Amino acid sequence: MSLVKMSSLLEYAESRKCAVGAFSVGNMEMVIGAVKAAEETETPIILQIAEKRMKQSPLELMAPMMVSAAENASVPIAVHLDHGLTMECIEKALGYGFTSVMLDGSLLPFEENIELTKKVKRAADKYGATVEAELGVVGGNEGDSAKHEILCTDPDKALEFCERTDIDCLAVAIGNAHGNYPVLPELRFDVLEEIYNKLETPLVLHGGTGITAEMFKKAISLGIRKINIATASFDAAANAAKEYSSSVDKPDYFTLSPKMAEAVYENVKRHINIFSSKH
Numbered sequence: 001m002s003l004v005k006m007s008s009l010l011e012y013a014e015s016r017k018c019a020v021g022a023f024s025v026g027n028m029e030m031v032i033g034a035v036k037a038a039e040e041t042e043t044p045i046i047l048q049i050a051e052k053r054m055k056q057s058p059l060e061l062m063a064p065m066m067v068s069a070a071e072n073a074s075v076p077i078a079v080h081l082d083h084g085l086t087m088e089c090i091e092k093a094l095g096y097g098f099t100s101v102m103l104d105g106s107l108l109p110f111e112e113n114i115e116l117t118k119k120v121k122r123a124a125d126k127y128g129a130t131v132e133a134e135l136g137v138v139g140g141n142e143g144d145s146a147k148h149e150i151l152c153t154d155p156d157k158a159l160e161f162c163e164r165t166d167i168d169c170l171a172v173a174i175g176n177a178h179g180n181y182p183v184l185p186e187l188r189f190d191v192l193e194e195i196y197n198k199l200e201t202p203l204v205l206h207g208g209t210g211i212t213a214e215m216f217k218k219a220i221s222l223g224i225r226k227i228n229i230a231t232a233s234f235d236a237a238a239n240a241a242k243e244y245s246s247s248v249d250k251p252d253y254f255t256l257s258p259k260m261a262e263a264v265y266e267n268v269k270r271h272i273n274i275f276s277s278k279h
C-alpha cells in the first residue's frame with residue numbers, strides 16, 4: 001500500500017528543500033493521469049478534491065477511487081480534502097480514508113477560524129490524519145461565483161495561529177489567487193520570508209496555475225512545501241476533450257478518455273519537474 005499521511009510527504013519535502021505537488025482531480029481520467037505522472041517520475045504526490053467541486057464530482061464516487069488509486073500506486077500518495085467548508089464534509093472524507101483534510105476558515109474572524117480549526121484537528125487526530133488550515137485570503141474563487149480580494153497573511157498572526165491550533169501545515173496568502181491569472185501576479189516574497197522565519201510549520205501555496213517556474217522555485221526556497229494545482233489540470237482535460245471532439249466526425253469515448261488522461265499527465269509531470277529537488 002502506498003497511501004500515506006500528508007505529514008510524511010511534508011517531511012519528505014522539507015528534507016529535500018522541495019515542494020510536493022497537490023493535484024486536484026474531478027474524474028477517473030484526472031486520477032489516472034496524475035498517478036501515471038507520479039509513478040513515471042518516481043515522485044510522491046497528493047491527490048485532492050475541494051468541497052465545492054463535489055456538485056460535479058460527488059465525494060461518495062470520487063473518494064473510493066482516489067483512495068484506491070493511492071493504495072495501488074508504486075509511489076507514496078496522500079489523499080486530501082481541499083478547502084473543506086463544513087464539518088460534515090470533513091468527517092465524511094476522514095471516514096472514506098482521506099489521510100489529510102483542510103479547513104478553509106480564512107473568511108472567518110481570527111478567533112472563529114482558530115476554534116473551528118481546533119475542532120477539525122480533534123476530529124482528524126482520531127484518524128491519524130494531517131490538518132491544513134488557511135490564514136489570510138487567497139484571491140479569486142474556489143468553484144463558486146464569489147470573487148475574493150487578496151488579504152496577505154499577517155506573519156505575527158500566523159505564528160499565533162499555528163501555536164494555538166497545532167496544525168500540520170498552513171496555507172498563506174502572498175498575492176496568489178485561485179483560477180487563471182489575468183496578468184502575472186506580483187507575489188509578496190517579503191511577506192513569505194517573514195512568515196518562514198517565524199514559523200516551523202510547513203507552508204502551502206494555493207493558486208499555483210499560471211505562476212512561473214522561477215516564482216515557484218523562489219517560493220520553495222522560502223518554505224513552501226506543498227503547492228496546489230487545480231485549474232491547469234481541469235483546463236488540460238477540457239482542452240483535450242475539445243480538441244479531440246472537434247477533430248473527428250463522431251467522437252468516441254474510448255478514444256477520448258485516454259486523451260484526457262494524457263493531457264492531465266503532461267500537466268502534472270511538468271509541475272512535478274518544477275517542484276522536485278531533482279531538477
